[in-house]
Amino acid sequence: MPSQRTGPPASAEPIDPDTGLSASPRRREPRLPHYTVLGVIAVGGALGAVARYGASRLWPAGTDGFPWATLTVNAVGCLVIGVFLVVVSEVFSAHRLLRPFFATGVLGGFTTFSTYCVDIVRLVDSGRAGPALAYLAATLVAAMAAVSAGAWSTRRVVAKWGER
Template identity: 55%
Template sequence: MTAVRPSQAPVVAAVAVGGGLGAAARYAAALCWPTPAGHFPWAVFLVNIAGCAAMGALMVAVTEVWSPHRLLRPFLGTGVLGGFTTFSTYAVDVRDLAAGGHPATALVCLAATPLAALTAVWLAASAARRVLGPKGGAA
């Protein structure tokens, strides 16, 4: 016999609302710091790094430290931070830089973004572990 699962509608709604908020924040960052053609896409780069750092800290908080409401992780992680970060735009930026005659800038962006993103996750998760400590006790 299969266990009855609660409705997934609240999870879908949490992801949708969070995704809208994250995407709006990313769009605002792009409007505030537009990238001229042929230049390094600093806004997208920094949004991705900030989002990855926030994801690293969030995942430590909600999996190792606190027992949050079941909708917090889908709302913040998948929704807000998933909507905020934009690795599809990163890929388009690399392609456009290369096709536009800026292969060196394209290669720097291609290499620097995932390296910086992974570093941001690791550093933020490590810092969160030190600051927040384990579940049920101090660090």
């Protein structure tokens, strides 16, 4: 007998319950002090930023090089956020501080769209407008494809796991 799914339809993207847009009623939990949430975001952000810095040191772009490390970090971060949000939204109920810590903090610190913008300006300023435009487009496409692939593949794995 197939398992009964209680989450949103497979075609729906995860909805952040903090936005109030969830179709199902939320249970009322006591609010955490703002400094607690900000603290876990800050700790997660520091960890993510250290990981990103490590990636840039392992794979430096050089002064005229293409910023492969930043492109890869952003795509990997988007893939992970797609997996993570499906898991915490559709598979199990996570602790209230997990999403701010990991999604906003760690992945927000790890992905670096500000460096992405600086890299584009650096490429343009060095007379490499073509690679700058390619990088601009490649990052957007890679980020959207990665988050979609992460969410889609996680739902498939969860569905197969639920059939066992």
